[in-house]
Amino acid sequence: MRTTIRLPDELYRRVRERALSDGRTVTSFIEESLRESLERYDNPAGPVDFVVEPFEGTGVQPGVDLTDSASLLDLMEH
Numbered sequence: 001m002r003t004t005i006r007l008p009d010e011l012y013r014r015v016r017e018r019a020l021s022d023g024r025t026v027t028s029f030i031e032e033s034l035r036e037s038l039e040r041y042d043n044p045a046g047p048v049d050f051v052v053e054p055f056e057g058t059g060v061q062p063g064v065d066l067t068d069s070a071s072l073l074d075l076m077e078h
Helices: 009-021 026-042 069-077
Strands: none
Touching: 009 026
């Protein structure tokens, strides 16, 4: 289907530049962008699991109990 849309000049320039740099048409860029946007609305991402992985050292300091938030606060204040 053909349609006409109005875009601010700066937005159109950015879209055109991105499409050209990807070797695509403006139409294909807009079509893909709209499909991705609709997919996000139709299937919103849930919370992402967050995993903390140590990258250095051997673990927590002696006497630190990560399951006791009160003692952690005490340690951080001193």
